[in-house]
Every structure is written in C-alpha cells, then in structure tokens.
Amino acid sequence: MEQGFVFFEHTADIGFEVNAKNLEKAFELAGKAFFSIITDLERIKTEKTKVFEITSEDEKSLLYDFLDQLVFLKDVENTAFKDFKIVIKKEKGELILKCTAKGQDISQITGSDIKAVTYSQMEIIETDEHCFLRVVVDV
Numbered sequence: 001m002e003q004g005f006v007f008f009e010h011t012a013d014i015g016f017e018v019n020a021k022n023l024e025k026a027f028e029l030a031g032k033a034f035f036s037i038i039t040d041l042e043r044i045k046t047e048k049t050k051v052f053e054i055t056s057e058d059e060k061s062l063l064y065d066f067l068d069q070l071v072f073l074k075d076v077e078n079t080a081f082k083d084f085k086i087v088i089k090k091e092k093g094e095l096i097l098k099c100t101a102k103g104q105d106i107s108q109i110t111g112s113d114i115k116a117v118t119y120s121q122m123e124i125i126e127t128d129e130h131c132f133l134r135v136v137v138d139v
Contacts, residue, residue: 005033018133026131027066028084034070035080037112044082046102054097059124062095067117080106112139
C-alpha cells in the first residue's frame with residue numbers, strides 16, 4: 001500500500017483523503033495535506049518547531065481538534081508546517097496526541113486559505129495494517 005494523500009472535489013470546500021500504515025502516520029499526512037492546500041510544501045522551510053498536545057474522546061474528535069489547532073497556529077501564530085511527528089496514546093479512556101511540527105512564518109508565503117475544519121464527510125477507517133482518513137475543510 002502506497003502512503004500519501006489526494007484531494008477531491010467538494011462544493012465550495014476542499015477535501016482530502018489520506019492512506020497510511022497507521023493512525024499516527026495518517027495524522028502526519030493529514031497535516032501535510034492541510035498545508036498543501038495553502039501553499040506548495042517545497043516552499044516551507046523547517047526553521048521553526050512547535051510542540052503541542054491535544055486530548056479528545058475519540059479518533060474523529062482528535063482529528064478534528066488536530067486540524068483545528070493547525071488553523072489556529074496558521075491564523076494566530078502566522079505559521080505553516082510541512083514536517084510532523086505524531087504520537088497518539090490512549091489513557092483513561094481518552095486519546096492524547098502529541099505533535100512536533102516544523103515549519104516557518106507564513107508572511108512570505110501566499111496561497112489559498114483554510115477558514116475551518118468540518119465534520120462533513122469526515123471518515124476514519126483503521127485496520128491492523130492500514131489507516132484511511134477523509135476530511136473536508138472550508139476555504
């Protein structure tokens with residue numbers, strides 16, 4: 001199975017699908033797909049590192065909260081990322097995601113904008129050897 005992401009058409013929004021070997025790699029690719037909507041990833045330098053943690057009750061909420069955090073970092077800290085290292089643990093019935101993201105200030109980068117993440121058509125299918133994600137974002 002080849003890992004990666006592809007975009008799909010959606011009325012007034014943009015969607016992407018991710019294929020990866022596990023949930024953590026799928027989230028890493030979702031981060032890359034997210035910022036690929038904004039700009040060419042090759043243009044982003046890895047001069048800034050941001051570490052953050054998110055706790056959610058289930059995988060869909062965790063995906064939504066992760067991408068929503070990327071919207072926040074883009075809008076408030078004016079940063080775009082291209083490299084992600086994700087670790088997901090389950091503790092006391094909750095999922096905890098720890099992300100280390102590398103990127104740069106986006107004042108020098110132009111492209112599309114993402115206004116929000118949506119639950120519309122969000123899907124996570126996970127097996128022992130594969131993880132598929134589907135996400136739609138509001139542009």
